[in-house]
């Protein structure tokens with residue numbers, strides 16, 4: 362049984378992000394052999410990165426209690442679905458900050474990306490793919506992309522078109538398969 366974290370990508374109070382994360386959690390219930398959970402970066406209350414030792418050299422021991430808490434959570438997961446909005450053609454500072462806080466906890470694991478924005482979060486997805494490659498995360502090919510104007514009512518209530526169903530299914534299936542395969546790389 363692989364454990365997959367649905368990582369939220371926005372922490373602002375008025376975010377639509379959680380609605381998309383909850384939709385992914387609902388879709389994941391149809392997938393066998395994997396346990397999905399929402400991992401909300403907002404719950405970890407990470408400060409702007411201020412660790413003494415760069416995470417790649419820290420050996421999973423950090424100055425800040427919030428970082429140790431975040432480290433333990435990510436370390437226990439086998440794969441990720443990142444749910445990310447697009448901010449200025451990239452991801453949010455809060456998601457980048459959460460990724461930057463850790464290193465080996467991400468490494469040799471798989472990730473699917475589900476993005477949203479006025480152009481379906483394409484630039485955010487590409488940016489996130491580059492960031493994750495540096496953390497040795499294998500991002501799967503199928504990519505979710507929701508349109509802020511047609512998949513949300515008044516850009517605030519998530520009402521996704523069914524046209525996305527096959528892609529979301531492929532994101533989840535491939536992430537689970539790759540997460541299972543990469544367990545042997547880590548052992």
Ligand SMILES: Cc1cc2nc3c(=O)[nH]c(=O)nc-3n(C[C@H](O)[C@H](O)[C@H](O)COP(=O)(O)O)c2cc1C
Nearest residue numbers: 371375376377378446447448449450477478479480
């Ligand atoms: C600072 C900022 C920059 C944004 N830049 C983009 C952008 O480059 N492309 C885009 O499609 N949407 C952009 N948006 C719109 C967001 O995708 C939209 O507000 C979305 O609801 C944000 O996700 P959230 O509500 O979960 O935080 C931007 C929004 C903000 C607040």
